[in-house]
Amino acid sequence: MNLTGQIIVSMPSLEDERFYKTVIYICAHSSEGSMGIIINKKIDYDLYPDLLQQLGIDKPLNNKKLFIRYGGPVESGRGFVLHSDDMVRKETLNIDKGVALTSTAEFFDDLSKGKGPKNCILALGYAGWQPGQLESEIMRNSWMSLSVDNSFLFDDEVSKKWSQAYKLMGIDPNSLSFESGQA
Secondary structure, X not given: OOOOOOEXXXXXXXXXXXHOOOEEEEEEEEOOEEEEEEOOOEOOOOOOOOHHHHOOOOOOOXXXXXXXXXXXXXXXXXXXXXXXXXXXXXXXXXXEOOEEEEOOHHHHHHHHOOOOOOEEEEEEEEEEEOOOHHHHHHHOOOEEEEOOOHHHHOOOOHHHHHHHHHHHHOOOHHHXXXXXXXX
C-alpha cells in the first residue's frame, strides 16, 4: 500500500496529543519511511507575529491564497509549502494529482512578490515516520487513510477538516470501537 498523495486521519483513540484529531497529507511514503504535512492545525499568530515578515511575505499576495499551518513536530522551524502544481521549480517534489511540495528560499521569495501557485499551505515543520512505522501505526488502529480531491486540501475550513474527513468516509467517529483485531 502506497499512501503518497492520500490523507491519513487520526482515530479518536489516538493518545499522542501532538496528533489528536489531525489530518495529514502524505507527501512521501516508501520503504525508506514516510513524510507528511498536518493540514488542519492553524499556527497561533500570537506566537509568531513576525512570521510572514521573517519569510519575506509581508505584502498582499495578489489574490492568491496562502494558509499557514503547523505542519508537524519535525523541523518545526523550517517552512514547507504544500501547493498546487501550477508553479514548480526544479527542486519541487511533485506528489500526486496536481499537488507539490517545495521548501526553498527562492520559492518564498516568489510568494513574497505575489508570484506563486494558485493554492498553497505554508507549513512549519512536518510529520515523519521511520521505515515501517506508519504501517504499524495503521495496523494498531491509530490512523485511517483516504483519497481526497484538492479542494479538500486547500479549503480554509481548517477546524472542520477532521470531522469532514470522517464524513467523506461515511463514518461517525463517535461510534468507532477502540479495540483492534487481526482478521
